[in-house]
Amino acid sequence: MNELLTNSLPDLLRNLPGLRLFAICSLVLAVKMMILGGSTAAVRARLKVAVNKEDVGNSGATLSDVEHPEVARYLRAHRNDLENIPMFFAIGLVAILIGASPRGMQICFIVFTLARVTHTVVYLKSLQPWRTLSFAIGNLCTLALGIMSVIRAFG
C-alpha cells in the first residue's frame, strides 16, 4: 500500500492543477530577469562605465560611485521585478498546493507573466501609462491568487 502510494505520488503531484503552467511561467520570468541583468551589464559596457574597481581592467571604463542614468533605469526596472516576482512565486505555489480554482490560477499565471514581460519592455522604453498599467495588472493577479487561496483554505 505504502509502496503503491510512493510510486503514485510523483505522478499525482505532477498533475496538480496549475503546476505545469506554473513551471513554464516561472521559467519565462526567470529568463526575463536574467536577460534584464545581462542587459544592464551590456549597457555598462557600451557606456564604458563601472561601479566596481575590478571591472575597469583594460576596458578603458570610467569608475563611478553613482550609476549612469541609463544604467539606473535598468536597475529600477529590475528592482521593480524584485518587489513583485518573488511574491508571485510564493503565492502561486501556495495556490497550487492549497488547490485554488484551476481556471482562476490559469488566468492569473498567464496574465501576470505577460504583464511583467510588458512592464520590463515599457519601463526600458520609458512608456507611460503602460508601465503603471502593467505593474497594476501584475499586482492584481498576485492579489487574486492570494484571495483565492484563502477562500479555498476556509471554503
Added chain:
Amino acid sequence: MNELLTNSLPDLLRNLPGLRLFAICSLVLAVKMMILGGSTAAVRARLKVAVNKEDVGNSGATLSDVEHPEVARYLRAHRNDLENIPMFFAIGLVAILIGASPRGMQICFIVFTLARVTHTVVYLKSLQPWRTLSFAIGNLCTLALGIMSVIRAFG
C-alpha cells in the same frame, strides 16, 4: 485506486499542517509590500519629485537622479523586505512540505508576519530600537523554520 488518490490529494494537501495559516500570512505580507510600494509613489507625488522623465508629465514634478531623502527611507524599508520576505516564503514552504513541527510553524508564521508589519511601520516612523528588534525577530523566525525543517528531514 489511482482515481481515489487523485480525488483525495487536493484535500489532503489543503490539510497539510501550516498551509492554511501560511496562505493568510503570505497574503498579508504581499498586501503589506504592495501598500509600501504604493506609499512610495504617493510620497513622490506629494513631494512633486520624479526619477523617470516620463513621470514628470504635466504634474510639475522635478526630475532628479537622486531620490528625495523621504522617498529613500521608503525604498530602504522596502529593500529590507526584499532581503527577508522572499527567504521566509521559501523556507516556510519547505517547512510545510517536509512536515516540520506544526506548533513551531504556527508560532514562526504568526510572529514573522507581525514582526515584518511592525518593521515597516517603525522604519517609516524612524523608531529605534524597534526597527532592529523587529528585524532580528523576523530573522530568528526564518532561522527557526529552516532548522526545524532540517531536523525533520533527518530526524
Added chain:
Amino acid sequence: MNELLTNSLPDLLRNLPGLRLFAICSLVLAVKMMILGGSTAAVRARLKVAVNKEDVGNSGATLSDVEHPEVARYLRAHRNDLENIPMFFAIGLVAILIGASPRGMQICFIVFTLARVTHTVVYLKSLQPWRTLSFAIGNLCTLALGIMSVIRAFG
C-alpha cells in the same frame, strides 16, 4: 482509507526526491544572506556612517544620504543575491513538486549553493573573473532546473 492517506502523506512528501537537500541548501543560503546583511551593518558601524538619522544616536556616526563606497559594495553583493536566490527558491520548489530528475536536482542544488557562497566572498574581496564566473554558474543551475521541470511537465 482516507485516514491511512492522511497519515502517510507527510512521510511521502518528506521523501520527495530533492526536498531534504533543498531544505539544507535553502537554510545555508538564508544564513549566508543574513550574515551579509549583518556584515553591512558591521561595516557601517566600523566606518561610523549612518543613512538613518535614528541610527546616529550617541555613536558619533556621520549621517549621509550617500552610502560609503565600502558599504555600497556590500549592498551590491546583497542585491545580486536578491536578483538570483528567490528565483532559485521558486524554481527549485517547482522542480521538486513536479518530479524533475533527482540526480539533476541534486547537482543543481549543490552547485548553486556553492556558487552563491563563492559569489559573495569574491564580490566582497573584489576578485574577478571569479565574481562573474560564480554568478554565471548560479544562473545556469537555475536555468537547468527550470528546463528540467518543463521537460518533466510535458515528458
